[in-house]
Amino acid sequence: MISYNFFKRIMPQMIILGVVLFLNLLVFPDFFVIEFQNGRLFGNVIDVLNRGAPTALLCIGMTLVIATKGIDLSVGAVMAIAGATAASLVVDGHYWLTAVIGALTVGAICGLWNGFLVAILRIQPIVATLVLMVAGRGVAQLITEGTILTFLDEGLIHLGAGTVFGIPTPVLIWIFLGGLAAFFVRRTALGMLIESIGINEASSRLAGINSRILLICVYVVSGICAAVAGVIVAADIQGADANNAGLWLELDAILAVVIGGNSLLGGRFSIVASLLGAIIIQSVNSLILLSGMPPEFNLVIKALLILAILVIQSPRVGHLIYIMRASSPPIKSDPLTPAKESNR
Amino acid sequence: SDLTIGFSQIGSESGWRAAETTVTKQEAEARGITLKFADAQQKQENQISALRSFIAQGVDAILIAPVVATGWDEVLEEAQDSDIPVVLLDRTVDAPEELYLTAVTSDLVHEGSVAGQWLVDEMAGADCRIVELQGTTGSSPAIDRKTGFENAISDHSNLEIVRSQTGDFTRSQGKVVMESFLKAEGGENICALYAHNDDMAVGAIQAIKEAGLNPGKDIKIVAIDAVPDAHLAIANGEMNATIELTPNMAGPALDALDAYINSGTMPPKWIQTESKLFTAADDNQAIYEMKKGLGY
Amino acid sequence: MRSTHLPLIATLFTFLLAYALCAWQFPAMLSTRVVANLLTDNAFLGIVAVGMTFVILSGGIDLSVGSVIAFTGVFLAVVLRDTSIPPMMAFALVLFITSAFGAAMGATIHYLEMPPFIVTLAGMFLARGAAYVMSTDSIPITHEFYDVLQSLYWKSAGGGRFRIIGGIMILTFIVAAIIAHRTKFGQNVYALGGGATTARLMGVPVASTTIKIYAISGGLAGLSGIVFSLYTSAGYSLATVGVELDAIAAVVIGGTLLTGGYGFIAGTFFGILIMGLIQTYIVFDGTLSSWWTKIVIGGLLFAFILLQKGLTWASTKRKKAVIGLDTQS
Amino acid sequence: MTNDPTPMLHATGISKFFPGTIALDDVEITLNRGEIHALLGENGAGKSTLIKCLTGVYRRDGGEITLDGKHVNPQSTNHSQILGIGTVYQEVNLLPNLTVAENLHLGRQPMYGPFVARRAMNAAAKKSLLEFGIDIDPAQPLSDYPVAIQQIVAIARAVEMSGKVLILDEPTASLDLDEVKLLFSVIRQLKARGIAVVFITHFLDQVFEICDRATVLRNGQVVGTRELNQVSQTDIISLMLGRQLEARLQEPKPKSSGTLLLQIKELGKSGMLAPFNLNIHKGEVVGLAGLLGSGRTETANLIFGAVKADFGQLKLHNKHIQINNPRDAVAHGFALCPEDRKTEGIVGDLSVRENIILALQARQGWLRPISRRKVDEIAQHYVRTLDIRLANLEMPIRLLSGGNQQKVLLARWLATDPDFLILDEPTRGIDIGAHSEIIALIGQLQKDGMALLVASSEMEELVTYANRVIVLRDHKQVGELTGAEITSNNIIRAIAAETEHEGIA
């Protein structure tokens, strides 16, 4: 798996991440300093990894969903529902693990619902998940009754704010789940089958692939990932904030998937590259926070940085660079990059 | 009385807002009023259309917590044409006074300056580097509470705001932004935190603890709203002061409406609610218990 | 009847059915006030949804429109407050800016081969960011020209006020329907939605069409911003958050396929009315808590999509059955 | 005009490089006025690429084009249309969501002021399609019509665009004899008007019937241009292949010897296919013959579960089986190579290797991935046996030439080692060399005991390999021919007899 092709795939994301981190270093010279303070690693880099956790987790499921030519707008709302579920369960005196399992189950049910709309009722994914995006936050508020449901359960809090060997738990969780998912889809045939239905569902169905089940599964995975993210976010602030948990985070997740070089039209995907995308976004956020600019400028800065990243990554610009580099006929070059057709 | 009153609420974006809704419903019920409730999901356009729908239904009066100060003239005129009195909650609007009956609000700028004044007194001339957690960029509480606070500390050169960033009024952003403040300034170089609401302060407290500092002691914390969790934090010594924004705007509003409808008494144009300062001197534990059930 | 008209007819029936049900429960819903409100309150959404229809018909999406509306409002408020530029000039200026902004996004999408979702997402951040930078305060607009425009309405029997902005919306729909269904450009839009590669092979000028589509969407968002500023007499950088999703929902409820190529401008009109109806119904009901409001909106959205799908499905089924009879006889 | 000696179009030194391939290498082609010029070559020789370079779809890496004596440099399809070059590209390229008339006139609609004159457009469309012998309502969406009609619409469009040159890339692949005749008469009219026509096809009979000259490509290079009245088919074939096509012995077809494999009883779907009966044995090839739209594809789809049947039963090895979807079919050892390879066959962005393994992997389930070594082995095996031309196994299948894509699809299904293989138009778009290879392959599979159902429009082909031929008409089974009865004439008669019968009735 750790092959030349794999590195080549994630190279652009690595370079961009490097550049953004370097910008961070420019505005804040101590950016890379990591200390060990009261039993936990303490530093900006750790913060980036830690704060990137929700987006990274959402990314895992979102990458798979997007690979099937879908999109999941509901993940933010599912985060809120899962957080609310976990919080209300521990507040009711249940053991934290029960609460987490409850939250994950609820996430899976949400995913099942989306999957049902998309795969069985054949509603377009963007609209199908819009339903839960709108209603889901209401469901979450229904659970918390509009309040921030606070809890003091150490076990649950540990998932969001605790550390293991000094490393914040969320970091471990997303790296573990991301790695697991990436490994799993590539070690089984799942990855290929998902790509196949994303590229051409009719062909895939005729080839005997059970596209319905696969589609449903993908949305369930997305729901579960969102639930994990929701639990972490709630645990982090020791309370389920149904109004704000995961608000607009679906856009960040989609952005991360695209920065990860995955096509929104489905097909080929790389979970690792998406995760790098999530970390790139978090580094941009960190840059904004550390720069000390007035908050009015946050959005403009973010937009410009992201635009720059995407433009650099666009196939067209890549092709231009390629042409400028190679003046000799590009015969012996990489057979994987498709030739660009003239477009004018 | 069998009055029907329409209540256009902004949404349910915070615990305080939920408490205001709860209290309003309770107050209406206590007076035997039928309350038509409309949640605008944070959108002014929804509020305007809700008001129009109330008018079309012919309610007896309208309560509105306007999401923003501007843009109400037209629809208020329509209400007036239909002889429906309108009472504003939380916030006044930029419309001619004769278009509404009265406004029950707190003074947001004043709240900020109470917070500032508290810090001025607390520091008593000692140098203090302050970090500020702003509310949602562009929202009027964020703007006014910032102004009030800055006014209060402007004459005291020992007090300086060194970093100010938005925390979107939420706990999690409060925590995230505080984390970055702590790294960027160094925890030991920050002496006080001013947060535009309690939720952000509660998030920030956790960040401060995780950085190995003592909130309330190493870093003084003052915020606004006086939600139950803030009282709890003060009781635990993790926070220093909060300024109350009462969720009971409806009580005075309904009283004024009652008087106006039954006896034609014109209320004053502005009914200001109290901006009470709570510090460790109060019995915060008791207040916490009392407020817990209000739907915050 | 062409089979492609089905979703449109399904939407129309859905709307009429829903309206009848609402009126049956709340007779006051039949008043001219409610009808006038439906038009006035949804004017800005309708205009922006027209632009969105073009974009979606071509197989794209435009997430920036909500922010562009806010930007327009703030821009107008600032210009009218701080300069002596007359309102009509300011309108022209802002329409130019927003169209150019849309065109720039279209060019980026086409020439850099980037997905519309992402380009317009960046556009969304950028436009709102620009609004913030201009002013975070909500700025009232107090120009007498605005008062004049606002006083132009027709008060019908029953108290309904048909305002000028509702008229602007209807006019936009009519012009757009003519452009979409009767001009070369309109056919090119449908062609793009049918398949960009194929359209190119058939000689459709893909670049200019794409750029024009997003320019139209941007320009209509600008017009919608003007209407919104008339509606609220103010400019506010936090206004109309998430309106793009409402617009998309309206377009889809109106029977346009998000994958492009199929749909009608008129469908969007009924989509808008359905969205407005949901809003009105909830207020008339007046018993829903904040969270139940969200759940009910989501549920109704789902119900409409389902109903429409069911109607379409049922009638294609019938059509197929008819053919079956033909071949067997 | 026809006597004007300057060629209508002259292209020299055309080169096109794709990563990993030299698709065109210094190609020269001359089209005279009023000439029908065949462009021939094996699958992947570069015919379509040459067309795309000439019409501005691809930016060429070298070369000059003169049109009507003037240097031109088409930048886009639009541009080449303006220059007077009308083109039908290989895969039907029309827009399913537009109406037939809109497709026909897109870009040059009759206008009424600023508006498209719909009525005039529909009338014009109706008229120009009548010239091609089809009488349909042009105001209906294109997708309502079958591929053949769409193909004709595409041709009609190109014909109207072509003031100077008309290029047809395999236009007859999905056409019937009658439609081909009509097309040819239209082409002859154009020729009489002095228009130069480029005709790409794998049917050499058609080439010799209508073309004046032929340019043959092999591996991206021109290997020769011939006056067709001076050469024979074998000359052209050896020019194309670079070798002689060895004449295969017509082996006597084995009588349907094997045991009974599958019984199909009264299978059908209302509005689609009248109840259909068939018993098929191991080692038997059953052909499905019929005119366009007679229901061959539907039959194949119903048996495979791609479309769910309303009624009927299937018995495999004398046991009842239920087939609700392709997955069930695959699990029972069925395989279907679909007719429309672009939308139902290939998975464009997946590599050739993955496309070959797809069905096998789907049957194994995702939890049991086939090892990389095994995959490579299988893929390489089929690339060799089917002679698939590609740069490497990792290239996305959409970059292969049409014929090679077809072979990959065949490989996909052969890899599952099916008991029952359904082939829908297996040789469509396949070059003459590969054509005979595929026919040989069918024979081989039959000998190995596989049962095959082959739907094909090429009667000669059915005659070569089928043990039985079922004739369909109007979605109904109307006849069956066995053994020595199977001749082209008999098949045609079976179809026609029914027509006459209907005519009388």
Ligand SMILES: Nc1ncnc2c1ncn2[C@@H]1O[C@H](COP(=O)(O)OP(=O)(O)OP(=O)(O)O)[C@@H](O)[C@H]1O
């Ligand atoms: N976009 C592309 N990128 C890389 N290689 C390509 C591309 N398009 C075509 N090729 C390769 O160029 C060669 C010529 O393909 P072309 O489609 O011109 O063949 P053809 O002669 O039309 O074959 P067929 O008869 O099967 O249609 C093939 O080897 C094909 O794989």
Ligand SMILES: Nc1ncnc2c1ncn2[C@@H]1O[C@H](COP(=O)(O)OP(=O)(O)OP(=O)(O)O)[C@@H](O)[C@H]1O
């Ligand atoms: N000339 C025609 N006019 C209108 N409809 C047609 C015509 N020819 C076929 N059809 C329709 O097209 C559909 C496609 O039939 P189908 O694809 O099963 O035919 P087929 O025998 O497989 O033909 P092909 O040779 O194209 O594969 C049928 O429903 C038929 O009604």
Ligand SMILES: [Mg+2]
């Ligand atoms: Mg070809």
Ligand SMILES: [Mg+2]
């Ligand atoms: Mg067929």
